[in-house]
Amino acid sequence: MKKIIILITASVVSAFLGFSCDSSSDPIDKSDDSTSNPVAAEYQAVVAFPNLNFSNPVEFTHASDGTNKVYVIEQRGVVRSFDNVSTTSQTTVFLDIDARVDAGGEMGLLGLAFHPDFKTNGYFYVNYNRNSPSRQTVISRFKVNSGSQVADANSEKILLTFEQPFTNHKGGKLAFGADGYLYIATGDGGSGGDPQNNSQNRRNLLGKILRIDVNVAETEKYAIPKDNPYIGNTDGLMQEIYAYGLRNPWRFSIDATTNNLWAGDVGQNEVEEIDIISKGGNYGWKIKEGNDCFDASGNCGQSGLVAPVWSYRQGTDGRSVTGGLVYRGKKLPDLVGKYVFGDYVSGKIWSLKYDGSKATDSGDKIGNVGGISAFGEDADKELYILNYGAGKVYKLEKKASSN
Secondary structure, three states: OOOOEOOOOHHHHHOOHHHOOOOOOOOOOOOOOOOOOOOOOOEEEEEOOOOOOOOOEEEEEOOOOOOOEEEEEEOOOEEEEEEOOOOOOOOEEEEEOHHHEOOOOOOOEEEEEEOOOHHHHOEEEEEEEEEOOEEEEEEEEEEOOOOOOOOEEEEEEEEEEEOOOOOOOOOOOEEEOOOOOEEEEOOOOOOOOOOOOOOOOOOOOOOEEEEEEOOOOOOOOOEOOOOOOOOOOOOOOOOOEEEEOOOOOOEEEEOOOOOOEEEEEOOOOOEEEEEEEOOOOEOOOOOEEOOEEOOHHHOOOOOOEOOOOEEEEOEOOEOOEEEEEEOOOOOOHHHOOOEEEEEOOOOEEEEEEEOOOOEEEEEEEEEEOOOEEEEEEOOOOOEEEEEOOOOEEEEEEEOOOOO
16 A cells, blocks of 8 residues: 655644744744754654544544554544554544534643543543633543443543633643553643743642542542642642643653653743653743743742753744653664654654653654644554644654665
């Protein structure tokens, strides 16, 4: 079967700017752009499922249930499942909550995580913005009933809701850690420059990574893990908070080998950053943007702000980071153990090596995909890439030798 190689066009790049940085007329400082020297890519992006098209896909995942099925979220409020076979031509509507979802701006159905015991209990969790009350973020559990291949849309159990002041910077990702807890990414609530200082305010849930325990009695919604940093505090700090000081950690992943939580945090006007999230960490926004001072009144020199493990200046390399994952598959052995991520605007893809304290560029920019909304993996831990505007799923393949 002929492989379809991706080409970058201006129309594709512009399709998903709602998830990129805020527009600005400020000049871009390229003086220390550490990734500005291009190298020959060793990989190429090819369409993984040529017969399938999706409407604004924002997540690719699997259920770890022993089947060969994979799942794609469409921002409007639909989850589709299909067989992980390149020639597949049909999808099944696994969940349709379009009527409940507000998909304006950067809102919508943004995250999906299957319970580690999904094969037994049928539970999975979603993160979406509902249309009434307008913009409100909802973290819900749904269920697949025994003997069914699709979710029961009437089984929704709402676990957590919180208000959103604007229509952008919603975060969205959900994932279970090896500890069995559910991790949730939230953005700073939007506009530009975090006007309400939400990310540094530990009395709300915006601009954070949250962690909750969903393994509770059916009469309860969730519990706070006993080692969450603010459990039991008497100062009004939100006990769900795991880390804070983030602008829009739209996509994160947890490496099952090291348990490192990697997040791509979208910048404002200057810097895109990659963070490894630790419990109780303050990642600086809006005091700092990457390693730059953003708000001098916030004391940029204060101790305790966690620096990104990698950052790049907005410019030719892009303007809107999309967090990726540490590759643990078998088909691309040169990438094993490397963190693969990209930029929505430029379409560039990089890989980083991490030695436990320092991240370094692996030396390649490994292909291009326009409008990268997410990286995902299948049950074999093979890597997939979503193109938001084109509605396609891509994978990486090693380029044939030029000799």
